[in-house]
Amino acid sequence: MSIAAGPVARTAEALARELGGELLGDPQAPVTRIDTIDSATTGSLSFIRTERFAxxxxxxxxxxxxxxxxxxxxxxxxxQGRALILVPDADLALVRVLEMFAPPQAKPEPGVHSRACVAQSATIAASASIGPNCTLGEEAHIGDGCVLVANVFVGRGARVGAGSVLHPGVRVLDRCEVGERCLLHPGVTIGADGFGYRPGPQGPVKVPHIGNVVIGNEVEIGANSCVDRAKFGSTTIGDRTKIDNLVQVGHNSRIGRACLICGQCGISGSVKIGDGVIMGGAAAIADNLEVGDRAQIAACSGVMNNIPPGEVWIGIPAGPAREYKRNYAAFRMLGKMLPHLKRLMRADEGAL
Known part of the structure; x- marks a missing residue:
């Protein structure tokens, strides 16, 4: 699906000027929409990040x-015959273009919808917007400019900071805190009980989780992700961290600032993740481990040991990327080496 530029189309020359890029080719080439490179038509803008795209x-x-x-x-x-805009980073430049072409968002009117259910002791800033079928518990607090779109639940004593947007189906359970300018996508659950049980004579015994969740400022959490409340104390997510869809964050975990956590990742209980960490999709971390600042974990990796700062780990069980690649290269040679090894073993047996 293409993204149209709306009523005001741009020329390549104007767009290059806005992006601070170098223009090659036709300065009057029109830009009326954004498309992928394989589905683009006349008037489309696309982007080229590698030689393959070129x-x-x-x-x-x-x-x-x-x-x-x-x-x-x-x-x-x-x-030749078209236009190219040279920029240091095509992906970052495309972000700016998408912002230029984005359709205007309707700003909801401040106030509380007639079908919302608000406890008497809840406090709502005058500039906040509470949509239909939202529920606010006793002593809940909604800050300035917040938007609860619809069907949002905010529990007893929970707090939502100024400028945050909670999409339909978000649950912020009792005593949990969401910082300022956060974005929670549909179905996010903040503050469900952690998964804690101990063996007992009659089967598993549930461990009470009486802590909460504290989310920093400018955090984004994708659809249907869950952040469990702490057994005691707080499960925490640092400022500017971005979490994709379908991510599980276990009880008492501490996630640092400006992390990127891709879809379907699983973070077990009491994990400590430093600042600027990147987790690829479906990566998992076992409980009580530490991941150092700026470390990177490849997709589908299973982390079973602490990761030092700045290292890249990969595999199941995960290890340093260089070591893993050497081991994997040797593993792939086993098929060719096996006949030779068998001949050597037979020769050794014959010598005996």
Missing amino acids: EAWVLSKASVGLINQSAAGQARELA
């Missing part, structure tokens, strides 16, 4: 392309 540009019908300077080896030839 090859696809030759067959594309796009009028204008954003191209990484690192992938611009034959840019002047590629721009």
Whole structure:
């Protein structure tokens, strides 16, 4: 699906000027929509981040392309009859373009919808918007400019900071705290009980979880992700951390600032994650481990040991990427080596 530019189309020259990029080719090439490189048509803008995308540009019908300077080896030839805008980072430039072309968002009116259920002791800032079928418990607090779109539950004593937006189906349970300018997508649950049981004579015995969850400022949490409340104390998520859909954060975990956690990751209880950590999709961390600042965990990895700061780990069980790659290369050679090893073993047996 393409994204149209709305009533005001741009030329390649104007767009290059707004992005601070170098223009090659036709300055009057029109930009009326944004498309993927393979589905683009006349008037489309697409982007080129690698040489592979540059090859696809030759067959594309796009009028204008954003191209990484690192992938611009034959840019002047590629721009013939069209336009290319050279930028240091095509992905970051595309973010700015998407902001320019984004359709205007209707700002909800402040106030409480007639179908909302609000406890008498709850406090709501005058500039906040509480949509239909929202429920606010006793002593809940909703800050300035907050938007609870619809069907949002905020429990007893829970707090939502100024400027935060909670989409339909979000649950912020008792005594949990959401910081300022946060974005919680549909179905997020903050403060469900942690998964804690002890063996007993009649079967598992549930461990009470009487702590809460504290989320920092400018945190984004994707649809249907869950952050469990602490057994005691707080499960915490640091400022500017971004969490994808379907992520599980276990009780008493502490996630640092500006982390990126991709979809379907599982973080067990009492895990400590430093600042700037990146977790690829479906990665998992066992309980009570530590991940150092700026570490990276590859997709589908299973972390069973502490990760030092700045290291890249991969695999199941996860280990340092260089070591894993060497081991994997050796593993792939086993099929070719096995006949030779068998001959050597037979020779040794014959010598005996």
